[in-house]
Amino acid sequence: MSEEVYHIFIPDQIASHGGNQKVILRSGKSYDVTIPDQLQEGSKLRLKKSGLDQNDVLLILHTLYDENNSYQQIINNLISNCDIKYDSQVRCIQSYENIRENQLNDDIAALDLLDFIVDNNKKKLDDEFVQKYQLASENNRLIWIEECLEKSLEVSRLSEHKKQALRGIYQCVRAGEAIRKLDYLNDLDSIITNSNIPVTVKQRYLNASVTSKAITTELFIINLIEDKVISKVEKEKYLFVYIQVRDNQKITDLQQLLKLDELVLNSNIPEECKVIYKLASERVFEQKNEGNSNDIIYRVGKVTNSVKKAAQILPNAHAVLGHLGVEAGTKVAIAGLSGGAATNATLAVLGGGSVAAGGLGMLGGLVVVTGGAALIGAATLVSIVSVSQMDTEDKVNLGIAAVAGTLTSAATIATAWAAVGAFGVAGTGTAIGTLSGAAAYSAIMSALGGVSVMTGGAALIAAGAGFGIYNLLKNKKNNPKQLEARLYTLLEHQTHHLMTVFNYYLSEKTNEYFLAPNIPVDKLANALYKYVNLEQGERVLALVDQSLFGSGKVGLVFTENQLIWQEIWQEPKSLRYSNFPDVGCSLPNFSNEKLDSTLYNLLRELKEISQFNKIENLDDADKLIQQIEMLNQICESCISLEPHIKNLNRIL
Incomplete structure (x- = not known):
């Protein structure tokens, strides 16, 4: 029996004195785990038969706690010796406190600057401290994603079963591993992409999400070749041309490619995997095609419809992609693809940082992808087009409007959506969540850096550096002032x-x-x-x-x-x-x-x-929220008196 491995960051207070830590597993179930006092880095705890398929769960615990408090002194010295403003130093110190205690840090620019300071001095520092700091810093960014997901689920119209499933899907993405329900991953992508969390955090998430989607697709295809092709020689031919497709290489045997197309498109693997494969083989993801949003959506839709026709399923007119995935009729179990040589080969190419491959998943930062550019590029297109095609009703059902953190009552969700959209902001200043189709696709791709960002190059880098600040970290080693400037202006997710x-x-x-x-x-x-x-x-x-x-x-x-x-x-x-x-x-x-x-x-x-008495402080904002909630209480009273006007709240 295999075991599920999780890397968990423990805040200083619990690591020092002991206590309970909530842990969410890939099943979506949560457990309160007792952490001993005086915790040591790398300590392990085992939960018997608590994982998927009754597997044991192994928790590997990480912390910045040190009983001598020497790490705090190291950080204080690094910051005080850095040629930045006093206010910047104070904000960096506060960011380190948030990192240590596992608290949401809304000063992402200060966190980026602190990363720069540590990275710029790492040759002078103990390797163990640098590694522990980088893991803790990445963990702090993941809090944005986790709180965003919980806020959305709290006010969503989803069943408890699906809420649990979405939590589990996120844990798979966090670990950098395959996904059991690809359609649920599309919903998770929508929640995160339409949120107002920092763009660099969204980029980290989407990088992990599309990589998990690509890994899942590859495992299905390789398993299909292993199962359906009997001859060893023929298997090698199929695998050889598939690798050329996956890695965006020149196809040397077009006849064999046609055979692979027929095998994949006529199989019972998830439709979304077929779409990703076909987009990769047609190279729709390539940078020269990124500019025309309508053309991209048309081509993705055309491939999707051809896949549906091949499977003798009528296309859904509601959206280009709708909800593809395991529930589309496949009988292939992803659980059957979790072991063996195929899995190891796939993780070596696409998921080198995954927990299954011995890495840290998203806690390990952004890692270099050694291959699979076409597959990852195609998975990116599918994810973004799927998000851009989602309508307002779908977003309300997922609780996306709550991501702004302004309203928490389920009764106010439709009003909140109509008032403020999804709170991601396009380059024009328009909320991304209020856009749809080509406009939404363009805004999301622009914010996330385009498909080329997801398929290699400078964006996929070592731990400790974000997409948006990579060039600064790389080229301004001796001058933190340009990175510091971001502390004193609006960032991409702010208005x-x-x-x-x-x-x-x-x-x-x-x-x-x-x-x-x-x-x-x-x-x-x-x-x-x-x-x-x-x-x-x-x-x-x-x-x-x-x-x-x-x-x-x-x-x-x-x-x-x-x-x-x-x-x-x-x-x-x-x-x-x-x-x-x-x-x-x-x-x-x-x-x-x-x-x-x-x-x-x-x-x-x-x-x-x-x-004018503009709403420029939290007290006034709170008053406005109270007024909106009072209005919704009135609406609810009307609804209770007149059932036939139950849609009044949504209309408002």
């Missing part, structure tokens, strides 16, 4: 009500105007260190570069509260929006008539906005 105003006045595409979250970090860093002095917690929303060579050292910065500017040979100046006078105001002078006109009108509108 601000003033951005609508800045988008109106400063939307012209020039080499002067830059809006958050797309302000170049080199310009922003130069401005922060040259002339911008921010208040506590203040963020930069827009930057106008008036320097001669585009350095950002001369120009204007708009924050949430004020305008700060630097003219050449002058001292920095600032003006709060609320203090902008209608007449007699001395505005920045850069000998730019167009900018002067824009600036006056922009400041006048910013002043008007500052004078």
Whole structure:
């Protein structure tokens, strides 16, 4: 009997004094596990017959706890010796506390900067500490995913059985292993992709998700060849051409490829695996095809429909993909593919970081994929097209609107969805969850970096570095200031009500105007260190570069509260929006008539906005939430009195 292996991070408090730790298994079931005090790194606990198919469960425990508290001193020294602002140092120290105690860290930019500091000094540090820190840092990012999933499930309309199944599917993805229900994985992808969690965390998740999907597809196909092809010579021919398809190599035997197509498409493996295989063989995923969203969706739909026809199943007109997978009629059990040479070969190529291959899964960070580019690229297309085709009703059923963390009552879910969408933000400032079809596909692909990100290259890297900051970590080893600049502006998953105003006045595409979250970090860093002095917690929303060579050292910065500017040979100046006078105001002078006109009108509108009682703090937001919930209570009362208007709440 095999065993299921899990890598679990234990917070300092429990590791020191002992206590209970909740553990969710790949079955979706959860257990409260008793952790002994004075926990040592790598300690193991065994749960007898608690896993899938009555397998034993082996828990390998990890922690940053050290009884001498030397790790805390190491971090403090690294941060204090780094040439960054004092506020940045404080935020990095707080991020380390969140890492140690396994608490959600909403300051992802500070966490990225702390990663940089540790990575930049790792040659001076003990290897054991560096490895433990990197694992703990990755674990902290996974908390975003886990809390996002739980918030959605809490208010979803799903059965308890499916909720448990989705939790189990996530654990498979987390471990970097095969998936039993691919259609459930599509639902999980939708929840995470439509959420407002940091883009770098979404990228980590999707990388793991499509890799698990590719592993699952490969295991089905290899098992199919092993079962259906009797001759050893013929098996080798089938496997040889399949590997060429999988790895995006030149096909040397087109007749054999046609035979493989026939074998796969006429089999009873899950339809989604057939679609992924066919997309890989037709190379739809290639970068040259990424730009045209409508064409991608059309081609994925065409392949999907051809697969359905081959299986004598009518296509579902509701969506291009719908819910494909095991429940489409396959009788092949994924459990039968969990062992043997085929599994080992597959994990060696596609899942080198998986727990089954001796790795840490998602806890090990982003690992280099040595092969399978076509299969992973095709799996990425299937996932994103599936997400983009999901309609509002599906999203409501999955509880996606709750991911924003603003409303938790099941009765308010439809109102919340209509009001705020799914809270992922496209490059246009539009919530990704409110888009559909080609627009949704384009927005999601843009946010996640495109198919090429998922199939290799610079994005698939060693542990400890995120997709979005990889080039900074790689190229700015001796200068953390550009990475630090991200602490003082909006990140990709964040919004601000003033951005609508800045988008109106400063939307012209020039080499002067830059809006958050797309302000170049080199310009922003130069401005922060040259002339911008921010208040506590203040963020930069827009930057106008008036320097001669585009350095950002001369120009204007708009924050949430004020305008700060630097003219050449002058001292920095600032003006709060609320203090902008209608007449007699001395505005920045850069000998730019167009900018002067824009600036006056922009400041006048910013002043008007500052004078209104806008919802800019948590207390006001809480009041709004209370009012919405009161409205929903009224709706529920109406529903109880008049059953025939049960859809009133959704209409509102």
